[in-house]
Amino acid sequence: MHQAPTSDRVVFSGAVEAIGRLVQERSPGQLSHLGVAFSRLEPAYPVDVWAALIRKTSALLFPNELAPEAEYLVGRHALLHYAQTLMGGAMFSVLRVIGPARAIHRVGRAFRTSNNYSVAETTALGPTAYVVTMNEVHTPFLYRGTIESTLTEIGASQCRVRVVSMGEATTEYHCEG
Numbered sequence: 001m002h003q004a005p006t007s008d009r010v011v012f013s014g015a016v017e018a019i020g021r022l023v024q025e026r027s028p029g030q031l032s033h034l035g036v037a038f039s040r041l042e043p044a045y046p047v048d049v050w051a052a053l054i055r056k057t058s059a060l061l062f063p064n065e066l067a068p069e070a071e072y073l074v075g076r077h078a079l080l081h082y083a084q085t086l087m088g089g090a091m092f093s094v095l096r097v098i099g100p101a102r103a104i105h106r107v108g109r110a111f112r113t114s115n116n117y118s119v120a121e122t123t124a125l126g127p128t129a130y131v132v133t134m135n136e137v138h139t140p141f142l143y144r145g146t147i148e149s150t151l152t153e154i155g156a157s158q159c160r161v162r163v164v165s166m167g168e169a170t171t172e173y174h175c176e177g
Contacts, residue, residue: 008116009136010044015114017041018082019057022074026061033060051138068141075145087113100156104130104175107147130175137171147173
């Protein structure tokens with residue numbers, strides 16, 4: 001898998017905007033506690049700023065959940081807000097047309113609308129079961145939630161995604177349904 005130089009890995013403002021929309025919806029008035037100026041977003045943010053934003057948002061919105069579950073829930077809910085951004089809306093238009101079976105093979109492209117470093121490989125295990133291997137996953141349970149929510153939103157109504165392995169270079173997800 002491809003590894004981008006650390007200093008070059010960024011998350012684009014559309015993904016950060018989606019987190020801001022989620023927090024504003026669920027916990028109005030709490031945006032200032034997250035350390036990002038949501039009123040004037042930068043074009044992109046370093047991946048470490050993004051990972052810290054996800055940790056803070058997870059703890060803020062889901063304080064009674066363990067960190068992995070809270071991060072997963074942020075991913076599930078933030079994805080719907082990402083679909084309302086310019087890049088997210090364009091991505092969803094394409095994914096709805098091609099459907100879940102083809103979309104799962106384009107996970108890497110979908111994540112590249114929100115960052116400049118994601119690379120994913122999809123292996124079919126059966127007609128509705130896949131393993132997705134992604135590089136440089138700094139928020140693995142967030143991605144679990146976003147993959148599951150994306151597939152559900154485009155028609156895979158019984159979709160479930162599990163993190164099956166996490167390493168320094170790659171994370172593997174098992175997607176079924």
